[in-house]
Each structure stands twice: as structure tokens, then as C-alpha cells.
Amino acid sequence: MAKNLQQTERHSPRYRGLETWPDEDILESLWASQLKAVSCVQLAIPSIEKGANEVAERLSNGGRLFYIGAGSSGHLAIQDGLELNPTYGWPLDRLIPLIAGGEKALLSPMGGAEDDTHSSVETLKYYDISDQDVLIAVAASGSTPYTLAAVKHANKIGALVVTIANNEKASMFEYSNHRILLNSGSEVIAGSTRMAAGTAQKTALNMLSTLVMTKLGHVHDGLMVSMIINNEKLANRGVEIVQEITGDDWETSKKALEDAQNDIKLAVLLAMQHPIPDATNALKKSNGHLGQAIQLLNL
Structure with missing residues (x-):
């Protein structure tokens, strides 16, 4: 069964009995995992560069910027998007941040919302996403139903789709124009993707949006x-x-x-x-x- 698990869900034997370790050893392991997460982003620089260039081109022609994700990935995506207005003056009417469960999910855990494939597509339709727009989708597994459904829809109507995932077999990659793979590996706490996977996502999002805003003259x-x-x-x-x-x-x-x-x-x-x-x-x-x-x- 373990062989079928996605990379971010695998339980590394290295951390068996973790709760019995000295505190310092636990923290050292968490620290090392975070360093590895940041380091893995280096391999994605070519993908980030290509994605940022095309995102900037699409936005320079009047396109809007959509961010989407669920759970921790959704929070990180939205955080990145919301920082663009105060930092770079990106207009709020051209920024649409979406998260599974809606605004309530920003303050309350809504795990079940990530399985809702209908709401993400309906929301994109509500905002009339078009082939002039950009969708940045983030999911550690790359197969979160809510996010995947949005990626498929955006791809179908011709929007520029950039996907960020920590699993090389991410389903989202099949429906995107630019695929950013962050091979952060197993988590110290198995499946807790807010940790290494989240750190890698945060880093990649920072790099992507900063390059985009730089190219747009901000x-x-x-x-x-x-x-x-x-x-x-x-x-x-x-x-x-x-x-x-x-x-x-x-x-x-x-x-x-x-x-x-x-x-x-x-x-x-x-x-x-x-x-x-x-x-x-x-x-x-x-x-x-x-x-x-x-x-x-x-x-």
C-alpha cells in the first residue's frame, strides 16, 4: 500500500519513534526538512522563469490573475495573491483568490470542501474566466479534486494555467501550460504538508509572483x-x-x-x-x- 502513496504522504522510516526523541533532535529534523524544502525549489527555477514570463505577458494585455487551492495550499496561494496589491499596486479588481470552502475556510478548517469539484468550476464561471486570464493552482498532491476541477476548466477555455505541486505524478500537470514540480519529499510528520511541502510552495510562489511583478514594471x-x-x-x-x-x-x-x-x-x-x-x-x-x-x- 505504501508504494501507492503520493510522495508527500509517504511515511519515512527515518522518523519512526519520533515522539521519543530528545526535543533538540526533533527540532533538528524539522529544521533539516525545511532546508531541503527550500533547496528543492532551485531545480524548479527554469519552470518558474518560463511560467513567470508568460504570466507577465498575459497580464500585460489586460488579463486577470486567479489563485486557487485547498487547505494549506489554498492559504499560501491566497496569501501570495493578496500581498500583490500593497507591495506592487496590483489592482484588486484583477485579482481573484479562491479557496475550497470560500471565505469561511480562511479562519476555519474545512477539509471536506476540497472534494467539491462543482463549486470551483462554478466560481470560475461566475467570474467569467477567459483565455485572457491566468490561473495559478497550488496543491501538494497535485490531485486535490476542488483544485483539479478548476485547472481542467481553465485549461479547456484557454486560460494560462500554472500549476505548483509536490508530486511528480500530479494530475494537475496534465492540464497546465507550466508545471512547477517541488520535490520536497516525505514530511517529518507523515502527510503534514503544511511543513516541507508548504515551505517549498511559499518559496516558489514568492519567486514566481515577484518575477512577474518585476517584469510588469513594479x-x-x-x-x-x-x-x-x-x-x-x-x-x-x-x-x-x-x-x-x-x-x-x-x-x-x-x-x-x-x-x-x-x-x-x-x-x-x-x-x-x-x-x-x-x-x-x-x-x-x-x-x-x-x-x-x-x-x-x-x-
């Missing part, structure tokens, strides 16, 4: 130039970003950011003494890429 010199400013701490950080890019003093940078109504990219161009109409036009022509806008204005 990063300049390693700085969050599309960051949403909605509190004092972020307002100060915004001023610091303008300062770092332009070399201007605090007061000049702060004034530019205020004049730009907290649009960091626009503030940088204003601090460089470009008029608002010219700066706005340059950003539009460069599709929001600050470096390109600066080059256009300096021609």
Missing part, C-alpha cells in the same frame, strides 16, 4: 516603486525610495510625493524636474516602467 533598482501608501510608515518609506532613486533631500522628495498624490514613480520624475504632463505621458508610453520613462524624458 520594481526599479530593487525598490517597490508601485507600493500602495496608506499609512505614515509607508509614506516615509515612499519618500526614502524617491530619495534613493533621485539623490534629492528629504523635503524635496516629500514634496514631489505629495504633488504626485503618493504615486512613487510619478514622484521620482517630478523630483527630477519634469512637468506632470510630461512625466505622466512618459509613464504611459513605457507601460509603467520607470527606467524606460526616465530614458524617454532624457532623450
Whole structure:
């Protein structure tokens, strides 16, 4: 029977009698497992790169970004998606995070919801997912019914499908454009995929979405130039970003950011003494890429 188990469900003999071990040995094993989980993502870099490039291309043409998963995988997927607005200014109306069991599943365990193949498809239909959109699906096993059904539907209608799984025989891979395999192996606690599998998923999601947002022009010199400013701490950080890019003093940078109504990219161009109409036009022509806008204005 053990031979039929998926990689993430297998019980490694290495951890038999774990509960009798000294605490330090248990923690050392958990730590080593986490390191292995992060390390395994390196082999997936080519897949992440290809996926990110095509995701960025689809989104640059007006597509929406869907995230979907169940249980721990769903939580990680949604977390990654929700961070894109405050960090990179990704519009909320072009972000659709979905999890088995709906919003209630964010605060309460709803294990049975992952078997519901009807709700995920109906939700995608409700949002009218199309061939312009992107679906990022995450499942440790790669065969979670809720997630798999959504992947099949999205693939059928021509959406770009990126799947992330920790099982090389993941069923989702058969219906996706880009397959990201994270071979995190057996868990220290057999089947507890919130651990190593989850760590690998979190890492891969971070890498994928960060590269996508960078390619879409939301990063300049390693700085969050599309960051949403909605509190004092972020307002100060915004001023610091303008300062770092332009070399201007605090007061000049702060004034530019205020004049730009907290649009960091626009503030940088204003601090460089470009008029608002010219700066706005340059950003539009460069599709929001600050470096390109600066080059256009300096021609």
C-alpha cells in the first residue's frame, strides 16, 4: 500500500519513534526538512522563469490573475495573491483568490470542501474566466479534486494555467501550460504538508509572483516603486525610495510625493524636474516602467 502513496504522504522510516526523541533532535529534523524544502525549489527555477514570463505577458494585455487551492495550499496561494496589491499596486479588481470552502475556510478548517469539484468550476464561471486570464493552482498532491476541477476548466477555455505541486505524478500537470514540480519529499510528520511541502510552495510562489511583478514594471533598482501608501510608515518609506532613486533631500522628495498624490514613480520624475504632463505621458508610453520613462524624458 505504501508504494501507492503520493510522495508527500509517504511515511519515512527515518522518523519512526519520533515522539521519543530528545526535543533538540526533533527540532533538528524539522529544521533539516525545511532546508531541503527550500533547496528543492532551485531545480524548479527554469519552470518558474518560463511560467513567470508568460504570466507577465498575459497580464500585460489586460488579463486577470486567479489563485486557487485547498487547505494549506489554498492559504499560501491566497496569501501570495493578496500581498500583490500593497507591495506592487496590483489592482484588486484583477485579482481573484479562491479557496475550497470560500471565505469561511480562511479562519476555519474545512477539509471536506476540497472534494467539491462543482463549486470551483462554478466560481470560475461566475467570474467569467477567459483565455485572457491566468490561473495559478497550488496543491501538494497535485490531485486535490476542488483544485483539479478548476485547472481542467481553465485549461479547456484557454486560460494560462500554472500549476505548483509536490508530486511528480500530479494530475494537475496534465492540464497546465507550466508545471512547477517541488520535490520536497516525505514530511517529518507523515502527510503534514503544511511543513516541507508548504515551505517549498511559499518559496516558489514568492519567486514566481515577484518575477512577474518585476517584469510588469513594479520594481526599479530593487525598490517597490508601485507600493500602495496608506499609512505614515509607508509614506516615509515612499519618500526614502524617491530619495534613493533621485539623490534629492528629504523635503524635496516629500514634496514631489505629495504633488504626485503618493504615486512613487510619478514622484521620482517630478523630483527630477519634469512637468506632470510630461512625466505622466512618459509613464504611459513605457507601460509603467520607470527606467524606460526616465530614458524617454532624457532623450
